[in-house]
Amino acid sequence: MKKSLVALAALAVAGVASAQSSVTLFGVVDASISGYSNTARDNRATVFPNAFGIPVYLNQGSVKTSRRELANSAYNSSRLGFRGTEDLGGGLAASFWLEAPIKNDDGSEGVATFARRSTVSLSGGFGEIRLGRDYTPTFWNDTVFDPFGTNGVGTNLISTANGTFGAFGTPATSVGSITNVGSSNYVRASNTVGYFLPPNLGGFYGQVQYGFAEKTKYSSGIYTPDVANSQRQGRYIGGRFGYANGPLDVALAYGSSTVGDNYYAGTTTKVNTLNLGASYDFGPVKLFGELSKAKNKIDYEVTPLAGGRPDVDLTGYLLGVTVPVGAGLIRASWSHVKYDYNLPFNPFAVNNADPKANKIALGYVHNLSKRTALYATIARVSNKNGAGLTVGGPSFYNNTAGAFTPKSSTGYDFGIRHAF
Numbered sequence: 001m002k003k004s005l006v007a008l009a010a011l012a013v014a015g016v017a018s019a020q021s022s023v024t025l026f027g028v029v030d031a032s033i034s035g036y037s038n039t040a041r042d043n044r045a046t047v048f049p050n051a052f053g054i055p056v057y058l059n060q061g062s063v064k065t066s067r068r069e070l071a072n073s074a075y076n077s078s079r080l081g082f083r084g085t086e087d088l089g090g091g092l093a094a095s096f097w098l099e100a101p102i103k104n105d106d107g108s109e110g111v112a113t114f115a116r117r118s119t120v121s122l123s124g125g126f127g128e129i130r131l132g133r134d135y136t137p138t139f140w141n142d143t144v145f146d147p148f149g150t151n152g153v154g155t156n157l158i159s160t161a162n163g164t165f166g167a168f169g170t171p172a173t174s175v176g177s178i179t180n181v182g183s184s185n186y187v188r189a190s191n192t193v194g195y196f197l198p199p200n201l202g203g204f205y206g207q208v209q210y211g212f213a214e215k216t217k218y219s220s221g222i223y224t225p226d227v228a229n230s231q232r233q234g235r236y237i238g239g240r241f242g243y244a245n246g247p248l249d250v251a252l253a254y255g256s257s258t259v260g261d262n263y264y265a266g267t268t269t270k271v272n273t274l275n276l277g278a279s280y281d282f283g284p285v286k287l288f289g290e291l292s293k294a295k296n297k298i299d300y301e302v303t304p305l306a307g308g309r310p311d312v313d314l315t316g317y318l319l320g321v322t323v324p325v326g327a328g329l330i331r332a333s334w335s336h337v338k339y340d341y342n343l344p345f346n347p348f349a350v351n352n353a354d355p356k357a358n359k360i361a362l363g364y365v366h367n368l369s370k371r372t373a374l375y376a377t378i379a380r381v382s383n384k385n386g387a388g389l390t391v392g393g394p395s396f397y398n399n400t401a402g403a404f405t406p407k408s409s410t411g412y413d414f415g416i417r418h419a420f
Contacts, residue, residue, distance in 0.1 A: 021093070023084040025420075029104050032074035032375075032415025034153065036393020037066040040404035063397040063404060072105045074152030074413035075365065075375045079116055092124040101179060115179035116188070128196040137207055137240030138255035138273045139187045145249075145277035145288045147320040147331040147363075153379040153391040153411035154361035157335040158275070158292045158316035160389055161357075162186050165294055165314050166271035168233055168259035182234070185211065185257035186273075189236040203245035211236035213258065224263050232261040232268055247281035259296070266301025275316075288320035288333070310342035331363040331377075339387065355387035363413075371419045381409040 041062040047054055072078045081099035088094055099116040103109040119132035142162070148154030167184045181190055189211040197206045213235035218224040224231065235258040242251025253275050260269035275292040296312040320333035338356040363377035379391045383406045388396055391411035398404045 021087040027080040030417040032413045034071040035068040036411040038409045040396040065394040075417045113179045127198045130194040133190045137238040138253040141277035152413045154377045157337045161337045185236040206241035208239040250278040268299045286322045290318040292316040313340040328366040353385040355385045357387040357389045377413045
């Protein structure tokens with residue numbers, strides 16, 4: 001009986017496999033020795049005992065938090081995936097893509113979740129319709145036009161800052177290897193319907209994407225629960241259009257993510273992102289660049305008399321270069337971000353300047369083969385006016401009195417990447 005069941009199962013699997021034009025197992029295993037060092041400093045001046053009644057204060061200097069670890073995904077994100085395509089005839093094809101993040105440094109995360117990508121699609125001469133969890137259009141510009149591909153300590157500040165700028169909800173604690181996917185629509189969005197232009201448009205390409213909030217609606221609206229973020233939070237809409245021909249690649253992207261709402265207060269909080277990226281390959285060198293503008297804004301059904309909360313702007317710039325050297329590749333980038341809270345000028349404020357940060361990164365990749373590479377990257381972030389961006393690792397130190405201000409963050413990656 002058991003043998004019969006096994007035989008039937010084998011026939012079923014063979015039937016499924018034969019119906020597919022192709023089924024591929026693929027992945028990346030990336031491991032690195034990485035180090036991080038983040039320094040916070042007490043900017044308050046020492047005040048000695050005096051006769052003017054000014055409180056005595058002793059400057060506490062600086063505190064460095066550092067960590068060294070065996071990490072993963074410092075060059076390419078470690079992953080394990082399955083993809084397949086069935087030829088339906090007449091130029092029509094059905095495809096699936098299931099891609100899981102893996103933590104090969106300790107084995108704690110794997111195919112228990114396909115949080116990187118989980119889509120099914122139908123494609124043909126009209127383009128492609130894709131359903132599921134996928135990259136957002138605006139993130140594509142961050143990673144395609146970054147010499148470091150938004151991986152490791154070299155990740156550009158535009159990506160680092162925007163990753164938390166549009167966070168929403170209270171993320172549940174991950175259980176075991178289950179990745180939380182409900183706290184941001186910046187890198188990826190869930191529950192999406194996407195459309196991609198066909199690839200035969202003379203170098204022009206593009207996509208649009210809509211992500212459902214999947215919230216319960218009540219009719220009549222008076223029955224809607226008085227609970228914040230229960231009606232629209234999580235919704236996403238975006239698009240990206242570009243042109244790639246020969247050495248030139250340029251793309252413009254826009255995305256809007258609903259990060260909060262309050263039905264009875266009549267407010268909706270959105271993060272709108274617009275970015276423009278480009279690269280040009282001269283042969284000896286390849287140049288990269290990106291301009292980014294994000295706005296965290298509250299839409300009021302009835303604007304408060306005081307005008308409501310001002311918008312918060314996040315502006316970013318990126319310049320990068322790669323230089324082929326034999327079997328290797330030199331990578332370098334500079335990125336800058338600035339926050340603008342649009343607050344009225346206060347001459348009595350101790351520090352009324354907008355937070356900002358700069359980052360420089362330098363790296364080298366040596367290809368042992370088409371699938372295996374050794375790499376090294378170093379990077380440094382300089383924070384000003386209270387910005388607190390890092391290259392990774394531990395948080396900046398601060399005490400209960402809030403005396404310390406984030407300053408610099410440095411890090412390195414030395415690793416190996418193998419793709420299959």
